[in-house]
Amino acid sequence: MATRKSWARGLAPVAAAGLGLAAGALAALAAQRHTLDALRARLDHLEAAAQEQRHTNLAHQQRLHWELLSKAIDSPELAEVLDIFETPASPQRRRQYLFANALYTNALFYYRIGNISREEFFGYVRGLLQNPVVREYWHATQGQRATITEGSDEAELGRMIDDLLRQLEEADVEEWWVVGEPPEAQM
Template sequence: AGGVFAGLAIAAGAAGLALQNRLLARRLTLTHQHRLHFDLLSKAIDDPELAAVLDTFEEEVPPVKQRQFLYANALYSNVLHAYRTGSTSESEIGGHLHVICRSPIFREYWEFTRRHRAVLQEGSQEARLGRRVDEIVQNISQLR
């Protein structure tokens, strides 16, 4: 019986290690993808000709405002990355969101990109975080 329990303990330990390895691999993949996204945004912020590629707004957005929106996207993407990887606690995420949502430019960006978020898969992490930002923006707007 002792050998059976030892075998089960080893199997459980191996399964736990495999799960940890999968989680670590996912975090590394998300971090790599986030870095690529940030690099692309940085290039677009620095070069209006590249920023034009990311202009998916239904209204005309002046170049200065477009650069601000790209930066707002970079800020939001950074919080989203922390949320996805679990590198920041839920309360810290909320604090970061409250800070960036205080910016009128961020709130304008958020409104301009509402239709972009409408196509997100309902239960996805990004959709959940987006709804949280919606609530914060709504609360801040009601206070003003």
């Protein structure tokens, strides 16, 4: 019996050491978890701030774009600087193209900042394309769109509009609002 008691007495310190080790490991894991949660919260905050800054930058750029286009629309001399269309345009047509560009750019901006969905952008552009001047503008700027970085939002949206315009021109229906498949419905 003395042997059994001595063996049990020797096991008690080992068990206590094991429990201490386990408790220490749990405490370390809890501290790591707390640190990771704090880092994740900080990262989320920084990502939100970066997104907000991108939106601010886009808004500033949109405002500047409109100011420049407004000057060109109001001044035929300044509008000549922006006459980079596929076919020569009269001063009146050039101003109309510049305004069509402002409408398109505004919709693109709204899409980029998340104020409208891709499907809403599609519907808005489908309505814009009912105007013959907007259609003419879109054809006249084909070369400019060819220089847009492949895979960018603007390049993808441009291809979507090209396809929609082709469908609208081929359609033999007066109900233009049913022509084309909205982007989400295509998947």
